[in-house]
Structures are given as structure tokens and as C-alpha cells.
Amino acid sequence: MNEKITTFLNSDLLDKYLMGTTTVAETEHVETYISKYTEVQNAYNTLQNNLEIVAKSNAIEAPKHILNNVLNEFNDAPVIALSKRARYKKWYKLSVAASVAAITFAASTYLFYNQNQKLSQENQVVVDEIFDLRSDIEMNNKKLDAVMEQFKRLNDPETYKYIMKGNERARNLKTVAYINPKEKTSMIDVVSLPQLPEEKCYQIWADLQGRMVSLGILSETDRQLKRIPFTENARGLNITIEPKGGNTIASLENTVAEISLQ
Structure with a gap:
């Protein structure tokens, strides 16, 4: 027709x-x-x-x-x-x-x-959009709560701030550790990390009476406050260069930064 x-x-x-x-x-x-x-x-x-x-x-x-x-x-x-x-x-x-x-x-x-x-x-479209908006608001509120919690921890008088700077192996390396022995919390803020070959990575360790305990791998993408395991009675923190994916034993000869916690 x-x-x-x-x-x-x-x-x-x-x-x-x-x-x-x-x-x-x-x-x-x-x-x-x-x-x-x-x-x-x-x-x-x-x-x-x-x-x-x-x-x-x-x-x-x-x-x-x-x-x-x-x-x-x-x-x-x-x-x-x-x-x-x-x-x-x-x-x-x-x-x-x-x-x-x-x-x-x-x-x-x-x-x-x-x-x-x-x-x-x-x-129905409006209802779906309202539902999505509520979900976004809820998610943003959770993020805001997390930020406020971090802010609260950083401003706690019991939280100690430790600045870790790189040695001659990594002169531009800079990280800041926040440790609260009372709340038993540890956080680290990666400020800058020199670029490494693809087969290498940075790994942070806690010195526990001469025994090095891994606290995780550090990456340039971690340029924000990041929780790390709290190690009670740790004497210091070390950052070493390890094979990609991390190591089970610290290569202390490849240490690029270290601080004493005592």
C-alpha cells in the first residue's frame, strides 16, 4: 500500500x-x-x-x-x-x-x-533511572565514608607518620607510611615510584626481629592511601626490588628504601 x-x-x-x-x-x-x-x-x-x-x-x-x-x-x-x-x-x-x-x-x-x-x-524508564541514581548515591556515600574513615585515622593522635625516600638505586622513590599501634592499622601512600623493567616490581617488608615479612607489592597505580597488614612489634620497614609478582624472601641486597619504627 x-x-x-x-x-x-x-x-x-x-x-x-x-x-x-x-x-x-x-x-x-x-x-x-x-x-x-x-x-x-x-x-x-x-x-x-x-x-x-x-x-x-x-x-x-x-x-x-x-x-x-x-x-x-x-x-x-x-x-x-x-x-x-x-x-x-x-x-x-x-x-x-x-x-x-x-x-x-x-x-x-x-x-x-x-x-x-x-x-x-x-x-518505567524514570523508575529505573531513579533506582540507578539511588545506587550511585549509595555507592558514593560508601566511598565518602571510607575517605572520612581514612581522614579520621590520619588525624588520630596515635597515628605515626613515616616518610620513606629512595636511596641511590631509586632516587625519585617516595612513600609515606601511617601506623597506629593502638588501633593496629597500617596504611601507605605511594607518592612516586621510579619505573622498573617489566620483569621487576617493588615489594614492601616489615622487619620483625630480623625476619622479613611481606606486606605486599607497590605499584605506581597505588597513588592513594592503601591498607597494608599491621605487624606488631615491627622494628622497621623495607622496600626492595623483586622479580615480577613478588618474592617470598626479601632481596635485601636490592633494598631501595628503609626506615626504623623504633
Whole structure:
């Protein structure tokens, strides 16, 4: 079905034509389309049949005594009997009007239904966006709580700050360790780490009475406060260069930074 036919069928010209309210030009236009396009002719026939069905279903037979009462009122005045054709035309127009009203109601109902469906979908999108927003707010609140907790720990009078600077092996290395013996917490802030070959990494150790205990691997991506295991009674901290992935035994000959905690 081409666009021209679709536009015509979506207009109200067929309805107006059936009701006899079209202008001369509109009547000619409609009849041309009915005779020229099968789709229009089928739509016209369907609409006409539907209108007749509606008219018949809504038809009410007038009581027989009505005519006698009317005749008595006119004192036997001449009455012009309506021809069968005239009566049919009158009822046909009424049936057309009733059918058009029914079709208009159905079209309006369908339109409202579609609008309601669209509104429901839009409401669901808004609900989903609100849910995502609440999730983002909750996540941001958790991050804020974590930052506040870190800030609280850093400003605790029992928290000690230790600055670790690199030796000649890594002159630009700088990290800051925060240790709170009372709360038994340890954090480290990686300020800068010189770049290493891909097969090497930096590893931090705690000196526990001569035994080196690994506290994890340091990376340039850790440029923020990072928790490290708290080691009670540790005498110092060491940073060494180890094979990629870390080592189980500290290579003290490759030490690049160290501090005493006592």
C-alpha cells in the first residue's frame, strides 16, 4: 500500500462521504479513489457493512398506536406517506451517524490505550533511572565514608607518620607510611615510584626481629592511601626490588628504601 492511499484512508473523507457531508470536490475525490484503488473500495465496503450492522442492532420499532395518535391530532389533515426510499434514507443517515460515533469511540479508546502504554514505558524508564541514581548515591556515600574513615585515622593522635625516600638505586622513590599501634592499622601512600623493567616490581617488608615479612607489592597505580597488614612489634620497614609478582624472601641486597619504627 503506497503512502498516498494510506494518507487517504487515515483521513475522514470516507466517513463524511457515507454521511453525505462531503463537498462536491471531496465527493469527486472519494469516488475517484474508490473506483481506482482496490484497497479504498474494500475499506469503503467494510465501513458501509459495519454501519448497516450497527444501525440494525440499534434500530427500535415504533409502537403502532403512535401513527393513530398523530392522525387524530391533525384532525384528519392530509398526511403525506413517506416512500420506502425516503424512510430508508432517513434510517440510513441515522445508522451512519451511529456507526461513525462507534468508530470514533473505538479510535479514541485505541489512541488512549497507546498513549497509556507509552506513558507506562516512560514511567518505567524514570523508575529505573531513579533506582540507578539511588545506587550511585549509595555507592558514593560508601566511598565518602571510607575517605572520612581514612581522614579520621590520619588525624588520630596515635597515628605515626613515616616518610620513606629512595636511596641511590631509586632516587625519585617516595612513600609515606601511617601506623597506629593502638588501633593496629597500617596504611601507605605511594607518592612516586621510579619505573622498573617489566620483569621487576617493588615489594614492601616489615622487619620483625630480623625476619622479613611481606606486606605486599607497590605499584605506581597505588597513588592513594592503601591498607597494608599491621605487624606488631615491627622494628622497621623495607622496600626492595623483586622479580615480577613478588618474592617470598626479601632481596635485601636490592633494598631501595628503609626506615626504623623504633
